[in-house]
Amino acid sequence: MKVGIIGFGKTGRAVASVLLESKKTSLQWVIRQSKQLEHRSVPEFLGVEADDPGIIHSKDEYSIVELLDRYPVDVIVDFSSEQGLDYYAEEAAKRGITIVSAVSQYPDERINQLHQLAESTCVLHSPNITIGINFLILAAKILKNIAPYTDIDVIEEHFKAKSEVSGTAKVIARELDLAEDTIKSVRAGGIVGVHEILFGFPFQTVRLKHESITREAFGNGILFAIENLKDKPKGFYSMEGLLLPFFKLEEPDSSLLIKSNNLEQR
The missing domain is CATH 3.30.360.10 (Dihydrodipicolinate Reductase; domain 2)
Structure with a gap:
């Protein structure tokens, strides 16, 4: 899965390192507000051995249309701020790109926006995605x-x-x-x-x-979300919704129950 990241603070960097080390994802690019680190390689910057391109771009270098035309992705992971949606959200939804947002503080109007985007693509929002x-x-x-x-x-x-x-x-x-x-x-x-x-x-x-223990825990959550959203129909998802099926334990073998009851009656 080709992935792009919006935001490259402490948590974004930790998540990038986890994605780079995973064989299931390929980090294509990172978008950040600042021009600092522009055109640097994320694997080289983080000291992670990976073949992923993972080039850092500033938000002003490309419009989202130009970025996605040049460097298409399957998933966009957002660790920026509520304003991050203004840069990529509409175009990503139009192209059917899965959106995974881990921005912790969204006002109600942004949550409503995410639900509207979910009419066109898969959208997951989790304030804490671990x-x-x-x-x-x-x-x-x-x-x-x-x-x-x-x-x-x-x-x-x-x-x-x-x-x-x-x-x-x-x-x-x-x-x-x-x-x-x-x-x-x-x-x-x-x-x-x-x-x-x-x-x-x-x-x-x-x-x-x-x-x-470390912020890499957020990366594990991102990987779980990406893997479990794959092939899902468009709609709005939560981490709780993705985890809930794993709570369904297998029914006990009826023959074992009969044996147990016989032992208790002796």
Whole structure:
């Protein structure tokens, strides 16, 4: 799959390194606001051995039409900002290019725009595209359905200089129908990011916890999304929707159940 990336900050670079190391993707280009690093090779810049072209271009070098005519891709991955959509979205949708957006903070009008684009192509949006966080949210929602009477708390831990409440924690709270002002925040040292959901039962406690070690985790999520969106019909997708089928466990063998029951009766 030929992939282009919009945005080349710390997370975009980590994602690029994962895509370069994967045999399932070929990084064609990266678009960034600045002219700095223009025409540099991403594999060379990141020190990754890869045959992918992965050339860095500034947004002003090519229009999106010129870029896609010269360097066509199957998927565009967006780690930029809400304004990034203005550059590529309409043309990408027109060409049927899959859009994977991991921009964390979109206003409602941008979400509506993504849904409109999904009428023409596959669109996935996830504020935190790591597999672990999305598994955490899905598992928490299932547990809440099983035991709606439990007390639930969301705790997030980040590096000392992070002042605002984690956007991911807000998403977790929203998905569990909890008020954002109930989120507990811890700021210490250089913690990359920890999110925990605590379920307080009357006679037990369940803790679901995710810890980010490096930003390459976002790249793993991008790969999962790209692979599982392949051959999907056009429409709007979420990481939860892609993960949910994996929660369907096989039914136990009925013969084993009969044997188990016979043993219990002896």
